[in-house]
Amino acid sequence: MKSKMRPIILFLSVYGLLQILVLTGIMNPYWQQILGFAGIMVISALGLNIIYGYTGQFSLGHAAFYGIGAYTSALITKTLPHTGVFGFLLSCLAAALVVALTAFLIGLPILRLRSDYLGIATLGFGIIIKVIFDNADALIPILGGSRGMIGIVRYTNLTWIFAFSLGAVIVVRNFVWSSVGRACISIREDEIAAESVGINTTRYKTLGFVLGCTYAGIAGVLYAHLYTFLHPSNFDFLKSIDVLLIVVLGGLGSVSGTIAAAIIWTFLLEGLRVILPVQILDWRLVIYPLLLIIVMIARPKGLYGGKEFNFLRG
């Protein structure tokens, strides 16, 4: 029992520390926003880790589900104004349902594809969804289409992001150690062998895919109500790649690695903006891919490949 309390105490003390930093003004609103974005990336990347890291299904369309969650929830909170936090939570639930249903309908046919082909099919799906976002104002004008969606109320704050990330970590930790999670891992290791010992591979692949995409959808909800502005380019192919980078850099099938990589990645990109002198600020996006290549060549299995922090172990 005692060891089960430890992660909660750890999380609460980190949260308390951050609140002190915010209240004393040491951390300004700019860095609070960056930290919030890091938390959103943690949730989204944990989702992809379920799909790719644990179930072994290569998805390049994660940003599409992130975007569906963001747009659905923003649409609901905009059409139901003055409902406050209740409206926000309602939109969160609705977005999760819409994303899960979309993921189920898409996943059922395309999860039959293997490895790279699945990646290409999900990539195609991501581009189709982006085109739909671009033209969405033809059907529902307030979605804004390629002009972007404005005027979303800001509900997300550090407390919400912290609460959702904590929930996400607990769910993924328990998922991995459950029989469902074990079945998913066996599919990753060898699909034919898993099938031959009686695992219903289609069912567990779809389950993992739907759960992971729902994570992305919830991350999208938080994103929409943090930045209060949505644009289709926030959900394009490159955003799916960003999440994939985090999952692989952290180490496939490692919750600890995903959390660490998401936070390092977000702060590195912003940190370079602060550290570099103005004359070579253009080099920021040159240095970042170089670091990426070097890390990958030095540690092909990611930072925490197959390893976990103490408190996440079984």
Place this chain on the structure above:
Amino acid sequence: MSYFLQQLINGLQLGFVYALIALGYTMVYGIVRLINFAHGDVFMVGAYLGFYAIGRMHLPFPAALVVAMAGCALLGMLIERVAYKPLRQAPRIAALITAIGVSLFIEYFSSLNFLFGPNYLAYPIPFKVNVYHFGGLTISSIQIIVFLTALILLVLLQYIVQCTKIGMAMRAVSYDQDTACLMGINVNAIISLTFGIGSALAAAGGVLFGIAYPQINPFMGIMPGLKSFVAAVLGGIGSIPGAMLGALIMGVVETMSSAFISSSMRDAIAFSILILVLLIKPTGLLGKRGSEKV
């Protein structure tokens, strides 16, 4: 009807450019099972080399094409040597992420001011443009040059792969790397050569793209690269005729959907077709179906 034929010609023009890029993807995938995300950026570098050769050095078109192709062949082999070779025994995803890193590096490095710069540039056209009328159709000399250059290169590639000793070695390595090695084939040299040939073709595609759609910038490679890769998958990745077929289909579908349906929906239509084809025939139109072993 003539409008339809006209769009078909425009679509084939785009398709031939895609074919030149798609071949590099399919050859590299066939030999090392890597989605070389940096290939679209090699295409971009090819377009820029052609730009400097034509615009600054005032070379004639064939010479500019050769300069761009040679430069990119070296670039492709360098990328393979530095970024992919150390990861040949690592998990496949590590090489894929490295490829994404290389792609971002080329894009942002070349948009620095002392290199290509971040702005759009107008592409110089190295020959006089004539427009010919056949019935209701118009064909410009640009289109004729694009068709001819692409066809010559495609035939040349088919000859190299099917009729020379090097081509036979390439096919052997893609069939089974270990056995090829036992037969005395220098696998490293063949992989390097494959990157070189693929990159040279992409460079030719870049120069033709620049001439046909006369505007270039350092990020121009992303979408054509992605679409060419999808075209390669559509045709059956690893298969050279498949890549050509897939690319022509992709170009025609894209042009037709912007002409007859909606230009803002064209990417959605092209990718919907891809997903449908994959669902019906998971290995692509001309792909071979391998049996799975446990």
